[in-house]
Amino acid sequence: GENVEQHPSTLSVQEGDSAVIKCTYSDSASNYFPWYKQELGKRPQLIIDIRSNVGEKKDQRIAVTLNKTAKHFSLHITETQPEDSAVYFCAADNYGQNFVFGPGTRLSVLP
Amino acid sequence: ETGVTQSPTHLIKTRGQQVTLRCSSQSGHNTVSWYQQALGQGPQFIFQYYREEENGRGNFPPRFSGLQFPNYSSELNVNALELDDSALYLCATRGEGPYNEQFFGPGTRLTVL
Numbered sequence: 001g002e003n004v005e006q007h008p009s010t011l012s013v014q015e016g017d018s019a020v021i022k023c024t025y026s027d028s029a030s031n032y033f034p035w036y037k038q039e040l041g042k043r044p045q046l047i048i049d050i051r052s053n054v055g056e057k058k059d060q061r062i063a064v065t066l067n068k069t070a071k072h073f074s075l076h077i078t079e080t081q082p083e084d085s086a087v088y089f090c091a092a093d094n095y096g097q098n099f100v101f102g103p104g105t106r107l108s109v110l111p
Numbered sequence: 112e113t114g115v116t117q118s119p120t121h122l123i124k125t126r127g128q129q130v131t132l133r134c135s136s137q138s139g140h141n142t143v144s145w146y147q148q149a150l151g152q153g154p155q156f157i158f159q160y161y162r163e164e165e166n167g168r169g170n171f172p173p174r175f176s177g178l179q180f181p182n183y184s185s186e187l188n189v190n191a192l193e194l195d196d197s198a199l200y201l202c203a204t205r206g207e208g209p210y211n212e213q214f215f216g217p218g219t220r221l222t223v224l
Binding site (some may be wrong): 036043097 | 144146151152153154155156159166167169201212213214215217218219
């Protein structure tokens, strides 16, 4: 089955700087890679996703890149703001059935 | 916020007891997945239901069982509770097709004493 690794586990950046979170997956059959943001005590919320036929996708300050050959994908947040502070999870689909999540990255944006 | 709801919000049980958690699906969503999220970890897939049939299961023992009803709402049942079952239990629903966005409910925080 699919296995997803995520780095770093914690990340602190100054407000206005960029943040990058990297994930690797094991199953080359995976085709869909969502990213979730989870604030303390709240549900995970989808912030961006990418499908295997696309190498990069951008939505305002957030972008995701995918390298299918290397089996890794990354989340890029530019011009970080204090409200970006949260735990971020990457995930990969498991044969189109369910999702396998990474262990999470705790992002702290320092004012 | 999504249209996915869960009940109860919080629950405290003792070892050996049984618990039932409930999830109400977002309108039009016929697929529901249940996840266990231990503190400081990512969600772990328990099982998935599609049109009232279980069609995928993660690495969880048989004491974790579920149901999906004709209106696509769902239940997660856990028998013989253990201390390690303490976690946030999340359901997520999505529409037809394998790569559609899934919407999470707010979760049920289960504490086993």
